[in-house]
Amino acid sequence: xxxxxxPYGVLILLLVPLLGGLLGTLLPAFGYLPALGGDHFSLAPxxxxxxxxxxxxxLGLSLWTGLAATLLxxxxxxxxxxxxxxxxxxxxxxxxxxxxxxxxxxxxxxxLLFLLSPSGWILRLLSPGITGFQRPPDWLIIxxxxxxxxxxxLVIKELPYLLFMSLAALSQLPAERSLMVARxxxxxxxxxxxxxxxxxxxxxxxxxxxxxxxxSLSVVDMALILGPNTPSTLAVQVLRWFxxxxxDFRYLASAGASLLxxxxxxxxxxxxxxxxxxxxxxxxxxxxxxxRPRPWGxxxxxxxxxxxxxAVLLGMMALVPLAVWSLARRWRFPxxxxxxxxxxxxxxxxxxxxxxxxxxxxxxxxxxxxxxxxVLASLEKExxxxxxxxxxxxxxxxxxxxxxxxxxxxxxxxxxxxxxGLANSGLGRWGLVVWAHLLYVLPYSFIAxxxxxxxxxxxxxxxxxxxxxxxxxxxWRIKLxxxxxxxxxxxxxxxxxxxxxxxxxxxxxxxxxxxxxxxxVGRAAxxxxxxxxxxxxxxxVLPFVALLLAGLIPRLQFWNRRGVWS
Amino acid sequence: MNELRVSIERLALGEQTLVEGLEFxxxxxxxxxxxxxxxxxxxxxxxFVAGFLDPAFHVSGAVTLNGKDITALPPxxxxxxxxxxxxxxxxxMSVGQNLRFGMPRAxxxxxxxxxxxxxxxxxDLGGFDDRDPARLSGGQKARIALLRxxxxxxxxxxxxxxxxxxxxxxRQSFRAFVRHRAKQANLPLILVTHDQxxxxxxxxxxxxxxxxxx
Numbered sequence: 001x002x003x004x005x006x007p008y009g010v011l012i013l014l015l016v017p018l019l020g021g022l023l024g025t026l027l028p029a030f031g032y033l034p035a036l037g038g039d040h041f042s043l044a045p046x047x048x049x050x051x052x053x054x055x056x057x058x059l060g061l062s063l064w065t066g067l068a069a070t071l072l073x074x075x076x077x078x079x080x081x082x083x084x085x086x087x088x089x090x091x092x093x094x095x096x097x098x099x100x101x102x103x104x105x106x107x108x109x110x111x112l113l114f115l116l117s118p119s120g121w122i123l124r125l126l127s128p129g130i131t132g133f134q135r136p137p138d139w140l141i142i143x144x145x146x147x148x149x150x151x152x153x154l155v156i157k158e159l160p161y162l163l164f165m166s167l168a169a170l171s172q173l174p175a176e177r178s179l180m181v182a183r184x185x186x187x188x189x190x191x192x193x194x195x196x197x198x199x200x201x202x203x204x205x206x207x208x209x210x211x212x213x214x215x216s217l218s219v220v221d222m223a224l225i226l227g228p229n230t231p232s233t234l235a236v237q238v239l240r241w242f243x244x245x246x247x248d249f250r251y252l253a254s255a256g257a258s259l260l261x262x263x264x265x266x267x268x269x270x271x272x273x274x275x276x277x278x279x280x281x282x283x284x285x286x287x288x289x290x291x292r293p294r295p296w297g298x299x300x301x302x303x304x305x306x307x308x309x310x311a312v313l314l315g316m317m318a319l320v321p322l323a324v325w326s327l328a329r330r331w332r333f334p335x336x337x338x339x340x341x342x343x344x345x346x347x348x349x350x351x352x353x354x355x356x357x358x359x360x361x362x363x364x365x366x367x368x369x370x371x372x373x374x375v376l377a378s379l380e381k382e383x384x385x386x387x388x389x390x391x392x393x394x395x396x397x398x399x400x401x402x403x404x405x406x407x408x409x410x411x412x413x414x415x416x417x418x419x420x421g422l423a424n425s426g427l428g429r430w431g432l433v434v435w436a437h438l439l440y441v442l443p444y445s446f447i448a449x450x451x452x453x454x455x456x457x458x459x460x461x462x463x464x465x466x467x468x469x470x471x472x473x474x475x476w477r478i479k480l481x482x483x484x485x486x487x488x489x490x491x492x493x494x495x496x497x498x499x500x501x502x503x504x505x506x507x508x509x510x511x512x513x514x515x516x517x518x519x520x521v522g523r524a525a526x527x528x529x530x531x532x533x534x535x536x537x538x539x540x541v542l543p544f545v546a547l548l549l550a551g552l553i554p555r556l557q558f559w560n561r562r563g564v565w566s
Numbered sequence: 567m568n569e570l571r572v573s574i575e576r577l578a579l580g581e582q583t584l585v586e587g588l589e590f591x592x593x594x595x596x597x598x599x600x601x602x603x604x605x606x607x608x609x610x611x612x613x614f615v616a617g618f619l620d621p622a623f624h625v626s627g628a629v630t631l632n633g634k635d636i637t638a639l640p641p642x643x644x645x646x647x648x649x650x651x652x653x654x655x656x657x658x659m660s661v662g663q664n665l666r667f668g669m670p671r672a673x674x675x676x677x678x679x680x681x682x683x684x685x686x687x688x689x690d691l692g693g694f695d696d697r698d699p700a701r702l703s704g705g706q707k708a709r710i711a712l713l714r715x716x717x718x719x720x721x722x723x724x725x726x727x728x729x730x731x732x733x734x735x736x737r738q739s740f741r742a743f744v745r746h747r748a749k750q751a752n753l754p755l756i757l758v759t760h761d762q763x764x765x766x767x768x769x770x771x772x773x774x775x776x777x778x779x780x
Contacts, residue, residue: 466641563655
């Protein structure tokens with residue numbers, strides 16, 4: 001009975017906050033918020049929003065950073081793939097990108113702050129020898145008005161993700177052979193990639209690209225750390241209004257969040273339009289034929305994978321100053337390394353750090369546990385009884401939380417929860433935060449487990465049945481152990497996803513549940529780099545360790561059963 | 567004395583009738599080979615007997631074991647052991663755990679160990695109890711799969727192309743092994759194959775399954 005209900009439970013769990021959240025954003029945007037006395041509809045919040053002097057700039061900045069980061073990540077990933085597919089360097093690059101996918105945005109952002117700011121590690125390494133600086137220059141690198149450092153941060157995080165998704169899709173395409181054929185017809189690598197492979201690959205990348213676009217447009221944690229604040233991006237501004245002690249700002253915040261949804265839809269339309277345009281104009285490009293590359297063209301081609309390498313290496317390098325700063329006691333400007341080291345910050349922050357660790361781990365464990373049960377139940381139900389719900393629709397619904405920008409429904413979700421009185425008790429807040437984490441942990445658990453479950457050899461089940469075993473015994477004694485590599489992977493990914501969540505934890509926890517993500521972003525505004533480094537480092541290390549363990553545990557558990565994991 | 571009776575009035579996939587008016591009985595120690603080209607429905611007959619027929623198929627007919635109609639029983643209550651062309655050993659269990667998996671729970675631990683030990687020894691696999699199935703040869707895996715089926719005390723053996731993935735040398739010895747064991751256990755055996763040599767080597771009757779003309 002319960003098993004049959006599981007897929008519906010999953011959909012309800014995902015759609016209630018999403019739809020309720022959208023509604024809870026939209027209604028206050030039109031003046032309706034009974035909890036605060038707004039009991040009639042009006043356009044006042046919108047008028048207030050339009051009257052805000054920074055609106056044009058904030059809006060433009062959101063659009064620009066979101067679209068630029070998405071396009072750049074996509075292009076850099078494709079150039080890198082074009083040059084590296086079927087070469088040993090591809091493995092090396094993906095090896096480097098794996099940790100970056102796992103490390104939370106906030107931690108990467110803090111690392112970049114430490115790396116690139118005027119007093120950052122790169123300028124320290126170059127000073128005074130090359131630059132001659134004795135003190136940090138008065139440059140605005142981090143938080144520049146054009147949002148370039150934010151774009152860089154986003155590209156560093158999203159490029160590995162798109163690379164990973166591309167490789168997953170490529171494994172189902174005859175890419176290497178197509179490339180060989182095209183090259184034997186006289187096409188260069190780049191030309192062959194963009195003419196012969198990418199058109200086949202692109203349909204598989206559309207959904208991940210939408211996710212990247214939605215994320216980049218509404219990112220808050222990274223924008224708080226790397227983005228400009230004169231004004232900030234719209235998402236950050238909405239969060240500011242929303243957290244204003246004057247509750248009347250909620251109306252303005254809701255109007256802003258609704259506008260952000262509109263911006264997301266607009267940029268989606270822009271993207272799809274551009275896609276059309278490229279396809280329309282691309283026909284001629286595809287059949288251009290072969291031309292002999294000029295010598296400089298050849299060099300240019302070879303260089304085209306370099307930006308991706310730079311982005312990935314910057315991402316990896318960003319982790320080093322995190323560790324160094326967390327142990328620094330005295331680190332004067334042009335020095336490459338601290339002159340004195342100490343564990344003082346770790347000891348001093350032990351209490352706050354301990355609490356953040358415990359909260360983070362408890363949240364991750366509960367969210368991952370619940371989502372594992374739900375995902376396994378749904379998949380087992382599907383395997384035993386077939387599916388009731390149509391495939392295409394529900395697949396998309398499951399991944400909807402990944403595509404809808406956080407900022408456009410999380411505020412409303414919180415408003416809804418407040419109105420229903422769910423957020424009044426500590427337990428209620430915890431429940432809500434877990435629920436909010438599930439929105440992201442569940443879809444990723446599905447991604448990690450669905451394929452493994454569907455590929456599970458049905459004859460193994462039949463064999464066990466013909467040996468006289470019932471369905472539950474087969475589930476516990478055959479399926480679960482044999483699927484353990486995928487199950488542990490789902491748990492590891494779930495932990496990594498949960499540890500990243502800043503906005504859901506902050507909003508639904510009412511700012512009272514301090515996790516590593518909340519602490520890291522919260523302390524980025526404060527002065528002490530050493531303290532910031534301590535928290536950011538912990539946030540970076542945790543998902544990494546989780547994924548490492550997830551890979552290791554099934555191998556240890558079944559060390560003498562090679563067939564399970566190979 | 568075990569006896570398996572199967573009668574199928576009609577077995578169809580969608581509009582297409584695969585089998586019509588088929589009846590056969592196999593007594594303990596006897597072999598019946600179902601032969602036919604792929605897509606003829608011979609594997610579907612086996613699935614029907616074992617209780618695994620995909621709901622996409624429509625079938626009217628009955629399976630009777632020792633006079634008892636078992637058509638409506640779930641597969642795990644039919645006591646029919648099914649072997650596929652792959653040995654399908656459970657990778658997370660040792661050889662011994664695989665063998666114990668289907669044994670009656672009422673048996674004591676010593677009893678189980680005794681039977682497993684005897685079965686392994688008789689199959690020239692003495693001392694394999696703790697082995698990792700992933701590290702066995704193809705022939706060893708095939709023999710373990712058959713032993714696993716036999717140790718679950720089935721009332722009939724159903725084999726679906728069990729020899730097709732073995733090389734010719736192994737195939738011969740495994741055929742002999744199967745024939746010997748099935749006879750010894752006095753089980754009705756149904757073999758599905760497209761290879762006449764398989765059928766000939768196991769002896770017994772042969773039924774050709776062909777496309778139904780309509």
